[in-house]
Amino acid sequence: MKKRLIAATLLFGMLIPMLLMSGCGKKEVLKLYLPGEYLGDGVISGFEKAYNCKVIIENFDSNEMMYTKISAGDSYDVLIPSDYMIERLLKEDQLQKLDKSLITNIGNLAPEVTNLSFDPDNSYSVPYFWGNVGIVYTKNRVDLADLEKDGFGIFLNEKYKGNIYVYDSERDMFMCAFKTLGYSCNTENEDEIQEAYDWLVKIGKTMSPVYVTDEIIDNMLHEYEDLGIMYSGDAAYIISENPNLGYFVPESGTNRWFDAMVIPKNAANPELANKFINYMCTEKAARLNTQGVGYASPVASILKEMTSEDGDYFENEAYYPRTNANDELFHDSEYLRKRLSELWIKVKAASE
Amino acid sequence: MKSFRKMTYPYVVWISFIVVAPMFLILLYAFTKEGNAVMDFVFTLDNFKKFFVDSVFIDVLLRSLRVALVTTVLCILIGYPAGYFIAKSSEGVKMRWVLLITFPTWINMLVRTYAWVGILQDDGIVNNILSIIGVRSITLLHTEFAVILGMVYNFLPFMILQIYTALTKMDNSLLEAAADLGADRVRSFLKVTLPLSLPGVLSGITLVFLPAVSSFFIPKLLGGGQYVMVGNLIESQFLTSGDWNFGSAISLIMVIIIMISLYLTKKVDKTELTERRAN
Numbered sequence: 001m002k003k004r005l006i007a008a009t010l011l012f013g014m015l016i017p018m019l020l021m022s023g024c025g026k027k028e029v030l031k032l033y034l035p036g037e038y039l040g041d042g043v044i045s046g047f048e049k050a051y052n053c054k055v056i057i058e059n060f061d062s063n064e065m066m067y068t069k070i071s072a073g074d075s076y077d078v079l080i081p082s083d084y085m086i087e088r089l090l091k092e093d094q095l096q097k098l099d100k101s102l103i104t105n106i107g108n109l110a111p112e113v114t115n116l117s118f119d120p121d122n123s124y125s126v127p128y129f130w131g132n133v134g135i136v137y138t139k140n141r142v143d144l145a146d147l148e149k150d151g152f153g154i155f156l157n158e159k160y161k162g163n164i165y166v167y168d169s170e171r172d173m174f175m176c177a178f179k180t181l182g183y184s185c186n187t188e189n190e191d192e193i194q195e196a197y198d199w200l201v202k203i204g205k206t207m208s209p210v211y212v213t214d215e216i217i218d219n220m221l222h223e224y225e226d227l228g229i230m231y232s233g234d235a236a237y238i239i240s241e242n243p244n245l246g247y248f249v250p251e252s253g254t255n256r257w258f259d260a261m262v263i264p265k266n267a268a269n270p271e272l273a274n275k276f277i278n279y280m281c282t283e284k285a286a287r288l289n290t291q292g293v294g295y296a297s298p299v300a301s302i303l304k305e306m307t308s309e310d311g312d313y314f315e316n317e318a319y320y321p322r323t324n325a326n327d328e329l330f331h332d333s334e335y336l337r338k339r340l341s342e343l344w345i346k347v348k349a350a351s352e
Numbered sequence: 353m354k355s356f357r358k359m360t361y362p363y364v365v366w367i368s369f370i371v372v373a374p375m376f377l378i379l380l381y382a383f384t385k386e387g388n389a390v391m392d393f394v395f396t397l398d399n400f401k402k403f404f405v406d407s408v409f410i411d412v413l414l415r416s417l418r419v420a421l422v423t424t425v426l427c428i429l430i431g432y433p434a435g436y437f438i439a440k441s442s443e444g445v446k447m448r449w450v451l452l453i454t455f456p457t458w459i460n461m462l463v464r465t466y467a468w469v470g471i472l473q474d475d476g477i478v479n480n481i482l483s484i485i486g487v488r489s490i491t492l493l494h495t496e497f498a499v500i501l502g503m504v505y506n507f508l509p510f511m512i513l514q515i516y517t518a519l520t521k522m523d524n525s526l527l528e529a530a531a532d533l534g535a536d537r538v539r540s541f542l543k544v545t546l547p548l549s550l551p552g553v554l555s556g557i558t559l560v561f562l563p564a565v566s567s568f569f570i571p572k573l574l575g576g577g578q579y580v581m582v583g584n585l586i587e588s589q590f591l592t593s594g595d596w597n598f599g600s601a602i603s604l605i606m607v608i609i610i611m612i613s614l615y616l617t618k619k620v621d622k623t624e625l626t627e628r629r630a631n
Contacts, residue, residue: 064592209578210577211578213577224475342593344588344592345584345589349409349585
């Protein structure tokens with residue numbers, strides 16, 4: 001009997017604080033799911049203060065990883081996927097319409113980032129960052145004339161053998177191959193895919209490249225190798241740290257991409273999600289974000305400010321993505337995604 | 353005794369959920385492909401054919417086996433003397449050595465492997481020291497050397513501890529008897545110590561070879577993305593290509609290889625034992 005009494009008291013003792021804890025914390029919660037290292041300092045705390053809420057942040061490594069989680073039924077309020085993934089989520093009816101009455105700052109956006117092919121009138125998405133893919137190189141060891149002559153073909157230039165980084169992502173490397181060979185980066189033509197595959201295998205077999213992912217940012221900053229493939233925003237960041245680095249985008253074209261904020265159908269707090277998207281379009285939040293991360297802001301005035309003489313990215317060739325008729329967006333293609341990733345592991349395994 | 357048997361039931365349920373069910377799923381995925389809307393699974397052997405027809409995949413398999421083998425041999429060569437030395441030390445010193453060897457394993461393996469990236473990279477510790485002596489910097493990271501170094505470093509404690517345990521369990525009076533019968537130190541080591549420590553070496557081999565052959569983050573971090581081993585192949589099938597069927601087939605092939613190697617080590621163990629008894 002006595003034992004039971006003790007047990008009951010203990011149990012009760014455990015319950016009371018639990019009840020108390022559930023009593024407080026009535027603050028609203030926003031669940032945000034975005035790529036890693038993609039938030040400027042002070043952006044989230046500013047939102048939390050302004051709207052008296054709490055933001056829970058989760059990161060993903062790739063759009064595909066995010067897709068797997070969303071498809072499994074996990075609920076988030078705001079997602080920040082890339083253009084082609086938004087296309088896919090829209091196709092599968094996984095997103096809800098934005099409440100434009102809450103997103104009053106949408107007028108701040110630059111004309112280049114609105115009304116894009118994957119969401120023609122921005123009813124479902126508001127851009128977060130944008131950029132392209134290019135070559136980062138050390139100015140003293142790489143001849144700009146070689147880059148202008150070869151484009152992405154510089155990866156087969158014997159002069160740089162053993163000193164190149166290949167970005168470990170099938171999407172981006174096959175894009176380089178397709179563009180160099182003069183094809184669309186969304187091609188599903190088997191001959192063109194085969195030709196691109198051979199081009200990549202040749203790099204692996206003859207140029208002894210190192211395949212890296214995000215280490216490339218640090219490694220190029222320290223100039224371990226001569227050149228490598230990089231996203232414009234990462235390049236903008238390391239160029240601002242090391243003036244001996246340059247960024248080059250070949251005339252033959254590249255991939256232009258947009259990452260945008262969307263609200264999934266099963267969001268627990270869509271109203272707060274709309275408010276968050278609106279907040280991200282304010283000059284203050286956009287400035288903090290682009291200064292901290294290095295990618296091009298979608299807000300027109302901030303783009304101007306950053307590239308002006310007092311801006312953080314003055315004369316930084318990687319910051320402001322160019323407009324070129326040869327540049328393309330990726331489109332959602334389940335077939336191409338599978339085919340390229342099947343071939344990519346073979347490209348890597350065949351490398352020496 | 354009978355009343356205790358019931359206590360194993362939760363364990364049986366647990367095992368069937370955690371071990372049997374996933375194995376069954378791997379088996380199911382490996383022999384099927386996505387079917388049509390009426391039938392979800394279609395039996396096929398294509399996943400295996402895909403693996404064995406392509407020389408690229410066979411090369412990856414051979415590379416994994418080679419790296420795991422070299423790692424195991426190096427672990428024995430370093431681990432045996434180390435285990436022997438510790439087992440022969442005095443009681444207090446022994447415990448200190450064992451503590452020192454297990455100490456690194458308290459830190460996560462991934463973190464320790466990252467540390468090697470810092471040590472080996474172009475302006476890392478090793479190259480800095482070399483440049484002080486005036487030696488030109490050498491590429492260490494993203495080479496096969498780095499991968500094997502990382503594996504030996506990570507798996508060596510398992511080998512040392514196995515050998516050490518086997519040697520401490522050994523009855524010292526056997527050595528005295530051998531000496532009484534006129535065996536010199538080399539002979540008594542070869543005839544007494546070595547055979548008695550063999551079970552330890554064998555379980556050490558299992559503990560080193562198996563994780564080495566299926567490791568995927570050590571080659572990824574220290575070998576670079578181009579250093580593909582079977583583990584990386586499986587990882588990429590599940591995480592990037594989304595071809596779970598092919599991934600499961602490769603996993604199954606690995607399971608079979610591992611089972612064969614387990615069987616072989618068990619067999620060596622048994623013949624050793626029976627031979628010894630016969631003697």
